[in-house]
Amino acid sequence: MMKVYDFTGSGNGYKTWLLLQQLGLPYERVECDILKGETRTPAFLKKNPNGRIPTLELDDGTFLFESGAILWYLAEGTPFAPASRLERAQTLQWMFFEQYSHEPYIAVARFWKHFFDRLTPQQEATLPDIMKKGYAALDVMERQLAENDFFVGGRYGLADIALYAYTHVAHEGEFDLARYPAINAWLARVASQPGHVTISHKH
Ligand SMILES: N[C@@H](CCC(=O)N[C@@H](CS)C(=O)NCC(=O)O)C(=O)O
Numbered sequence: 446m447m448k449v450y451d452f453t454g455s456g457n458g459y460k461t462w463l464l465l466q467q468l469g470l471p472y473e474r475v476e477c478d479i480l481k482g483e484t485r486t487p488a489f490l491k492k493n494p495n496g497r498i499p500t501l502e503l504d505d506g507t508f509l510f511e512s513g514a515i516l517w518y519l520a521e522g523t524p525f526a527p528a529s530r531l532e533r534a535q536t537l538q539w540m541f542f543e544q545y546s547h548e549p550y551i552a553v554a555r556f557w558k559h560f561f562d563r564l565t566p567q568q569e570a571t572l573p574d575i576m577k578k579g580y581a582a583l584d585v586m587e588r589q590l591a592e593n594d595f596f597v598g599g600r601y602g603l604a605d606i607a608l609y610a611y612t613h614v615a616h617e618g619e620f621d622l623a624r625y626p627a628i629n630a631w632l633a634r635v636a637s638q639p640g641h642v643t644i645s646h647k648h
Contacts (some may be wrong), residue, residue, distance in 0.1 A: 447472045448502040450492065452479045454559070456552055456610035457512040458499040459644045464519050464606055467640035474648045480560070512610075513540045516603050525602050535597045539604035542585070543611075550579035552611045555618030579620055583628065586612065590627035594634060601638050609635045614644060 449465070451458035451474050465472045477483040477498050485496045493500040493510040501509045501518070509515050517540075520526035527533050554575050557568050564572065586608065589596065596604035613632050615622055622628060635641070 447504060448475055449473070450475045450477050450484070450489075450498050450500040450502070452477055452484075452498050454644065455479075455498060456555075456614060456644065457497075457548070460512045460606050460610045461499045461501060461515045461519070462646075462648070463610070463642060464516055464525065464603075466642045466646070467525070467638065468519060468523060469640070470519070513544060513607060516540070516606060520603050524600075525606070527598055527600075527602060529598075532598045536602060536604045539596045540607045542582075543604075543607045546578070546585070547582040547608065548611055550575045550582060551615050551618055551620065553618075554579055554620070555611065555614055558619055559614075559617040576618075576620070579615070579618070583612070583615070583620065583622075583625055586631075587625045587627050590631045594631070601635065605631075605635050610644075 447465070447470065449458065449462050449472050451462065453476060462472065462474060477489065479498065483489065484493070484498055484500075489500075490496055492502065492508045495510055497510065499510070499512050499515060501515045503509065509518055517526065527536055554572065557564055557572070593599065595601050596608065609632070612622075612628065613636075622632075636643075
């Protein structure tokens with residue numbers, strides 16, 4: 446059975462097992478406490494040299510890391526990954542956007558505010574810039590979703606899973622989503638997909 450190395454509350458981890466749930470694939474979830482450095486041990490670095498969750502262990506013992514790569518591997522040949530060349534590229538376009546322009550700001554602000562009681566002086570100093578860039582990513586999403594029900598091809602797919610993970614908990618990073626009607630309507634559409642489970646799902 447595949448194993449997902451994960452940390453409770455991680456949006457990156459959530460992406461992978463949300464898709465596994467929706468595909469109806471069995472998996473074992475292995476909790477790794479990143480706050481205690483459990484992904485930085487020599488044993489874990491043999492699984493993922495980058496020392497992070499999510500990491501997927503395949504049945505043959507191969508390890509895959511990076512949530513986007515794991516999503517792509519799991520979705521290949523299923524309706525979650527589009528078949529056309531253009532829609533595949535558009536899916537990657539939004540997944541790269543998520544990793545470069547969205548996750549580094551929205552996930553980081555949420556991590557600092559949700560997992561720690563107080564910020565370090567350095568975090569306090571960089572937070573305004575992080576929030577500004579997070580809002581810029583939400584503005585981009587709002588523009589796309591004002592015209593489209595889902596990110597690619599009018600259908601729920603990998604790009605939606607990748608972007609849903611941290612957008613739906615952005616309020617935990619104190620982002621105000623009230624000003625984004627199209628994002629809110631999309632969040633509800635994603636949450637109503639068959640097999641959807643929440644980030645606090647009990648495995
Ligand atoms: N780009 C990576 C980011 C993975 C990542 O940052 N994981 C965090 C938790 S959400 C982690 O494992 N941090 C522990 C550490 O850096 O030691 C992905 O999408 O999988």
